[in-house]
Amino acid sequence: MLLNTYPLLVSQDLVFKSKETSLRGSIKLIEASLSGLETLTVDNVSAALSSMTETGVNRLLVTDPFGRILYDSRKENGAVGMYAFYSEIAEALWGNDAFYCTYDEQGFFSRMAEPVIYHNEIVGAVYVYEYDTEQAKLLKGFQQNLMTISLVVAVLVMTLSFALGRMLTGSITNLLTAIRQVREGSYSTRAAVRGSDEIAQIAAEFNSLTDRLATTENARRRFVSDASHEMKTPLAGIQLMSDSILQTENMDGATVREFVSDIGQEAQRLNRITEHLLALTRLDSGSVPAVDDRTATAVAEVMERVVRMLAVVAREKGVTLTWECAQDAVVRATEDDVHQILYNLMENGIKYSTHSGFVHARAAVEQDMVVITVEDNGIGIPESDRPHIFDRFYRVDKMRSRAEGGTGLGLSIVKDAVEYRGGTIAVDGRGEKAGTVFTVRLPLAEGGGAE
Numbered sequence: 001m002l003l004n005t006y007p008l009l010v011s012q013d014l015v016f017k018s019k020e021t022s023l024r025g026s027i028k029l030i031e032a033s034l035s036g037l038e039t040l041t042v043d044n045v046s047a048a049l050s051s052m053t054e055t056g057v058n059r060l061l062v063t064d065p066f067g068r069i070l071y072d073s074r075k076e077n078g079a080v081g082m083y084a085f086y087s088e089i090a091e092a093l094w095g096n097d098a099f100y101c102t103y104d105e106q107g108f109f110s111r112m113a114e115p116v117i118y119h120n121e122i123v124g125a126v127y128v129y130e131y132d133t134e135q136a137k138l139l140k141g142f143q144q145n146l147m148t149i150s151l152v153v154a155v156l157v158m159t160l161s162f163a164l165g166r167m168l169t170g171s172i173t174n175l176l177t178a179i180r181q182v183r184e185g186s187y188s189t190r191a192a193v194r195g196s197d198e199i200a201q202i203a204a205e206f207n208s209l210t211d212r213l214a215t216t217e218n219a220r221r222r223f224v225s226d227a228s229h230e231m232k233t234p235l236a237g238i239q240l241m242s243d244s245i246l247q248t249e250n251m252d253g254a255t256v257r258e259f260v261s262d263i264g265q266e267a268q269r270l271n272r273i274t275e276h277l278l279a280l281t282r283l284d285s286g287s288v289p290a291v292d293d294r295t296a297t298a299v300a301e302v303m304e305r306v307v308r309m310l311a312v313v314a315r316e317k318g319v320t321l322t323w324e325c326a327q328d329a330v331v332r333a334t335e336d337d338v339h340q341i342l343y344n345l346m347e348n349g350i351k352y353s354t355h356s357g358f359v360h361a362r363a364a365v366e367q368d369m370v371v372i373t374v375e376d377n378g379i380g381i382p383e384s385d386r387p388h389i390f391d392r393f394y395r396v397d398k399m400r401s402r403a404e405g406g407t408g409l410g411l412s413i414v415k416d417a418v419e420y421r422g423g424t425i426a427v428d429g430r431g432e433k434a435g436t437v438f439t440v441r442l443p444l445a446e447g448g449g450a451e
């Protein structure tokens with residue numbers, strides 16, 4: 001509409017201007033013919049204007065100083081002798097030039113009046129008017145063309161916006177449907193990605209988010225089923241043994257004690273599983289204490305304590321437990337973390353050792369990391385199993401793990417704890433020799449590594 005109105009107003013203005021110039025030209029010619037007349041009369045004006053054949057205007061009036069018409073270019077129904085009540089003439093008789101132009105869609109109606117002056121005195125007025133339908137027709141055509149163009153543009157714009165809108169809402173609707181399906185639990189749903197616009201990017205992001213969700217959900221399901229399975233075995237054992245005690249009449253005291261002791265062991269195993277599950281859940285939910293710049297735990301103290309705790313078990317199995325630790329090995333982790341890590345790794349070392357084997361723990365500072373290694377010359381872990389041993393409930397030898405009282409969670413807890421504190425863990429064999437080496441790297445605490 002703006003584009004339509006503006007050129008129209010401008011062209012209208014241009015026509016007004018050109019009308020003013022042409023009327024002024026005509027009026028000047030007429031005034032020139034009347035110059036030199038002291039007073040204007042019907043006769044002398046007619047005589048003066050008789051030579052003017054073409055004035056270029058539709059009507060020409062000449063009045064005396066009182067507005068009485070002395071000359072009228074219209075011959076039929078002429079107004080000579082009447083008073084002209086045109087505001088333009090009144091203005092001219094007051095000594096001003098007057099010009100008005102109006103446009104009424106049919107034509108341009110322009111009027112101009114100027115005073116006739118003789119020796120600084122107004123002796124009359126000249127009034128001309130023109131009614132131009134030609135230019136009006138041109139302007140109207142122009143206006144109509146503009147209208148048509150605008151209409152075509154408007155229809156085009158609307159069609160295009162509608163089509164684009166449909167396209168856009170179409171892909172958003174697809175995405176929304178996919179989001180709803182995933183929310184309902186259908187993790188296999190993927191949003192269709194078409195093109196490379198922002199919506200397609202959102203759809204791609206959503207798909208990768210759903211992939212992660214599906215993986216997490218699968219892991220959660222597997223975890224819950226594994227955990228229930230792990231707990232079912234000792235529970236079934238407890239039930240079986242208590243049933244046996246109850247159902248066997250006159251069971252001798254020694255057998256009862258044996259059964260009860262087995263029940264106690266199974267309960268202990270349940271306890272261990274629960275503790276491990278709790279530890280994992282705490283790490284998963286991030287509800288373990290956060291560390292800051294002031295958190296510092298000297299590995300040596302913890303290592304000494306863990307060795308002391310495991311010494312009895314090691315002695316029973318005939319395993320030599322040794323350790324060496326740099327005093328400046330201070331890690332940016334809590335004492336609980338370090339204890340958890342060392343205890344699980346060293347306990348595993350003892351559990352999976354052969355008789356008269358050894359377990360050796362060591363900690364040293366390397367640049368801004370504390371490197372802890374736990375080495376044993378036990379049964380070792382086959383290379384194909386190494387990538388999986390940190391998975392929850394993964395065991396190389398299920399029977400042996402069970403027999404040793406393992407839960408299959410120890411290494412997952414260690415890995416989670418290490419990574420939660422910004423460290424890494426790796427497992428290796430001992431080259432040609434039998435055994436395993438676990439290497440944990442934990443960030444050095446501020447003030448550590450000074451030695």
Ligand code: ADP
Pocket residue numbers: 344348349351352376378379380381389394395396397401402405406407408409410411412436
């Ligand atoms: P578990 O409670 O069964 O020991 P872990 O998560 O601590 O569970 O370890 C997972 C598996 O990795 C164990 O079942 C065992 O087969 C293997 N493993 C861990 N540490 C050692 C080791 N030092 N030597 C040999 N095998 C090991």
